[in-house]
Amino acid sequence: MATQSDKPIVLYTQSTPNGYPISVFLEELKEKYGGPDYEPVNMSIRDADIGKVHNQVKSPWFLEQINPNGRIPAITHNGFPVFETSAILAYLGQTFDKEHAFSRDPVSDPQGYSTELQWLFFTHGGIGPMQGQANHFNLYAPEKIPYAINRYLNETKRLYGVLESRLTGREWLLDTGYGIADIKGWSWVRFAPLVGLDLAEFPNVKAWIDRIEQRPAVQKGIQIPTPRDPPAQKK
Numbered sequence: 001m002a003t004q005s006d007k008p009i010v011l012y013t014q015s016t017p018n019g020y021p022i023s024v025f026l027e028e029l030k031e032k033y034g035g036p037d038y039e040p041v042n043m044s045i046r047d048a049d050i051g052k053v054h055n056q057v058k059s060p061w062f063l064e065q066i067n068p069n070g071r072i073p074a075i076t077h078n079g080f081p082v083f084e085t086s087a088i089l090a091y092l093g094q095t096f097d098k099e100h101a102f103s104r105d106p107v108s109d110p111q112g113y114s115t116e117l118q119w120l121f122f123t124h125g126g127i128g129p130m131q132g133q134a135n136h137f138n139l140y141a142p143e144k145i146p147y148a149i150n151r152y153l154n155e156t157k158r159l160y161g162v163l164e165s166r167l168t169g170r171e172w173l174l175d176t177g178y179g180i181a182d183i184k185g186w187s188w189v190r191f192a193p194l195v196g197l198d199l200a201e202f203p204n205v206k207a208w209i210d211r212i213e214q215r216p217a218v219q220k221g222i223q224i225p226t227p228r229d230p231p232a233q234k235k
């Protein structure tokens with residue numbers, strides 16, 4: 001059964017690249033506006049827990065009531081479910097970021113909003129899946145397949161090159177300042193060492209990550225999913 005809470009938001013999460021951005025944005029909103037209050041629920045993403053652990057992402061209650069895709073993160077807002085990181089960030093922005101401190105307004109700033117979507121989608125459909133597959137083939141695949149390892153690693157590097165160009169002469173992905181597109185990109189790039197990607201090759205990306213990590217809300221948000229060891233440097 002879905003978690004019952006007296007808080008308006010329930011956040012189903014885990015300490016992974018897709019889990020962190022939502023608690024970070026919720027902490028940014030809390031710092032700026034004092035809310036919304038939220039209840040984090042740690043979910044298991046281990047296949048070995050399927051059918052054994054209630055809070056596993058493939059549990060029938062989770063698939064039926066929260067996320068038919070069976071993955072974290074997901075939220076409910078007063079019972080209304082939202083899944084997919086970027087959709088959650090956009091929903092929270094539209095619903096709670098009343099002064100548009102971190103997200104663009106589609107009505108008064110349609111081009112700013114489009115630029116924001118472009119960079120959200122760039123990470124959501126590009127860096128996330130490519131880096132995720134690079135992780136898989138480098139670290140977890142039962143067989144080492146050089147073609148797959150190189151293909152995903154090289155594509156991830158190419159995408160970091162695009163970020164590097166965008167961040168040359170810019171502090172944030174949007175000229176209007178830090179916001180949800182940065183939070184989404186940061187959440188993957190901070191795991192670069194896991195696949196052996198050296199950010200020294202991308203100095204503007206490295207400086208951007210460091211700026212984001214210095215924010216108090218980011219430091220708080222990182223602690224919300226049960227913390228794991230920092231990603232090990234690939235040998």
Ligand SMILES: N[C@@H](CCC(=O)N[C@@H](CS)C(=O)NCC(=O)O)C(=O)O
Binds near residue numbers: 018084085086
């Ligand atoms: N496109 C999804 C990806 C979410 C995703 O892949 N989550 C992973 C953790 S990083 C997960 O829940 N995996 C569990 C599983 O595959 O069973 C999003 O952006 O929210």
